[in-house]
Amino acid sequence: MSTRQIVQHRKLAHDKERNKTVQADLPLYPEQASNFAMSVDGLMAYITAVCAFFAIAITAAIIYFFFKYRRKHPGEVGVPIHGDMRLETAWIVVPLFLALTMFGWGAVVYVDFRRAPMDTLDIYVIGKQWMWKIQQPTGLREINELHVPVGRNVKLILASEDVIHDFSVPAFRVKMDVVPGHYNTMWFRPTKAGRYHFFCQQYCGTNHALMGGWVTVMEPMEYAAWLSGSSEATANPVLAGEKLFAEKACNTCHVTNGTGRAPSLNGVYGANVLLADGSAVTADDAYLRESILNPQAKIVAGYAPLMPSFQGQLTEEQIIDLTSYIKSLQSQPVPTKGSGVAPATGKK
Amino acid sequence: MSATPAAVNQMPREHYLNATWGIRSWLLTTDHKRIALLYLASVTFFFFIGGAFATMIRIHLLSPKGLLVTPETYNKLFTMHGVAMIFFFLIPSIPAVLGNFLLPIMIGAKDLAFPKINLLSWYIYLVGGCFVLYSFSTGGLDTGWTFYTPLSSVYSNSAVTPAVLGVFINGFSSILTGLNFIVTVHTMRAPGMTWFRLPLFVWAQYATSIIFILGTPVIAITLLLAGLERVFHLGFFNPALGGDPILFQHLFWFYSHPAVYIMILPAMGVISEIIPTFARKPIFGYSFIAGSSIAIAVIGFFVWAHHMFVTGESTYAALTFSLLSYLVAIPSAVKVFNWTSTLYKGSISYDTPMLYALGFIGLFLIGGLTGLFLACLGLDIHLHDTYFVIAHFHYIMVGGAVMGYVGGLHYWWPKITGKLYPEFLARIAAITLFLGFNLTFFPQFILGYLGMPRRYASYPPEFQVLNVMSTAGASILALGYLLPMIYLTWSMRYGAIAGPNPWPGTGLEWRTPSPPPTENFDVTPEVTWEPYDYDNRPDLGLDVSGAPALAHGDD
């Protein structure tokens, strides 16, 4: 932390006068506000140190040779040295070893980032030229603003209505592309209350540079108060999803008690589903989304591939509503027959 | 077997420049040297177009709100900067100009294997260039040079179709050049020119050509599909119609990552020629430098998905591609170590090409080492698509490839034109370029780590200081590019006469008059010496006996 303070004190004189409110110093790295910030900065420090060592050593050698062995008279030639196997071996093996340590450490951080913990707060983020629509677990909706509690694992489920976007929070040191056609997820645990920039980091057309906003990290109590305080703005995604479920006639086949032509959806969210090809899959957001848009991809064991595709007929928000509704059926009783849910201790 | 040491002291009456006259004799020429000059003129043209866009970009970014143009225009500026610079300047620059001119001479051939196809390549390049210029002048192009779908194929309102067609067509120019070079190296070498006597520049061109012939067709078909998707509303890469936009990225980077090596490998080849000449000693680790070129070309084909660590690709894919990306760094490191070692106990002169070569090593070092940051999975989730990436690849492409190209132009300028450039001005320009470049791009590393996204027409005010520094550097850089343009042109007419071997160099290109005759050599040369061997070359007129004798033990 002390380096950071030193950096903060290194103020630019002219800047102090001109721009005091906006930019008082010239930091070398953004604020550290998530669980990933420390590990990414540590990785950065390590690689910087190794690279700086080599860059300085080689530059010093070049400068030294440049002056030491400058041509003394016009006809002079250098000493014919053709190579040295020991040296060649050394400068293959040593960099290779160092590179592998960088790879290994980087892999550890990345795998951590790609594998979200189980107990996350799930927030839906929809990118659209050129704004972000965000939906809290309670159904509360925000635009270009994201509120999260400090100390809680947060998972963002990212979808795009049009082109590829990218949700990036430099203070958290994380980003993930938002790709139309499927869900990506990213997670982080905010560690410090405050307001931080988020950016669209994948070029997405005319107003790409304006497609950003602020993440507000709040104390958990504040966050809870904020959630309930703005309840009047809340649309209920479960109700919207239930309505849509009827409108699109999903309920004619997916009958709750398992007697329909399609499996009951009670308790399916988060459970294991047995597929026709004998494998099993966890029914998460991505699976539900795929089953709505490309139902033929994964057929539940014991059912015919009858379901039509809803690709092009549902917006990303409507899919999220449907998912929320199916999620709300999680606690409903699972019928013994007519469900895709694999029994907890059952055969594979 | 000393070939023609005596005939070197006077200008030949007839050479490739004055053998025939008239515009037809240039436009219908099949002489590789003339075609090289045609390329020189055309890539310079595109360099200045791309440079003009870059200038406007830097001026615009002086202020956080954007100083010069609307966001829409800004997007077009950076896209057109990228397309002009990458596809029409950097990729053809060293291969099609210096490679075309030197490759046959360096191996002792009269011409490339297929001279007519060589001319055809240039015309294809021109046709592709015209399509792209048409796109630029009728609505411009705002997709980013990466043409990511579905933005390019569905959502963009700019002139995407002609641009995609132009790049598609231009691809065939690269393919034919690569084909020509590979065949030439295989079958056209002079007697005695064995594979391990080839100059390292030829090895580098050979490695580059492998990428040309195996990578370019993939981007050609990919861009064709994207163009068809746009024109006929098809769905290959459009998720709304069932396609997969990530597939486009895979196919695009399968070429476009190796394309980075298309740009840097030839520059490495140039540096490998300049350093032994101006240190007057054999290059350190010849076979390692030659082999590392091939290694880069081959491994370079298996690292493409490191551009896609945050697209949601599987963790296993990411791990594999990160590991392979670290492997491809090793051959580059080997080259840098060998170049540095070549300086040891050399007889180093401060001529301009040497300044460029040493500047190249410094800048390429930073560019290459920052690649290690981006190949690191854990760091890439923070650095991806920030200005860190911009700084990194400009260090490689401008600090590396362009420095190599300009350095090579100086080195072989006496051979190409028969005239010397003004040495003092040239040294000033080399130093200006080095300083201006660093001031322009080093601040962008910090900007990137702070999180400034690339391709932003406006940015949060806290990033302004570093952006202003960068723009200041860019103005110095621009001056550094104008200088050589002026004095090189001037020297074509007024420069001092260069002898056949002013430095002197050891390659075959220095055993023929400057400028060379149309047939390259009056008599087919026979190679009896090892590359970069100053010790056994009495024909160079150097003071071999004066070399410190203790040295031989170091071999």
Next chain:
Amino acid sequence: MHRTGELYEQYRTLEQQRETASLGMWIFLSTEVLFFAGLFMTYTLNRSTYPDIFSEASKTIKLSWGAINTVVLIGSSLTMAMAVWASQTGKKKALTWFLIATLVLGTVFLGIKSVEYHDKYVEHHIPGWNFQFEPGADAATNAHAQLFFSLYFGMTGLHALHMIIGAGLLLWLIRESLRGRFTPEYNTPVENIGLYWHFVDIVWIFLFPLLYLIDRH
């Protein structure tokens, strides 16, 4: 570049010239492989994403035409191989006839292909604005079937373009052969165009099962 007899100026010997031309053709074919590879990749990926609709769509193209065309094309490869043999052994008359036979078979292939294309046109299976997979098919099915047909036309179209170029080259070969230019010492163009022709055939050998045969029992 001038040439002396059949030797172009930049080469030292006929042997070198022949080697150069042949290596050039092989390298050209290797770029062609990569050119088609992008399409094959796109096709394979999409087929695995939408196996059912791709299978249904592929069943609407007529197997019989494809099968006949395969036979025709293999036949043309045979006549082309015979032409190369004839040129190497100096049988000038046979060479001309084998070349003509190859050209005829190639033209038959293209003729059948255009009949197939016409069928697809009648069925509204040409991707674009008028595309309609089956009466009453929903939007998603239509889109996915259109993907199949885009790739079908892309791949067979690119192949047909190669055939047309090949036919042009054959015409030139026939003209030169009638002039008696090819001898056992100089027959590089016949050999190289033969290589090209075989390559185009091999591409079809991959296209036929991929587009016509998978999922037919």
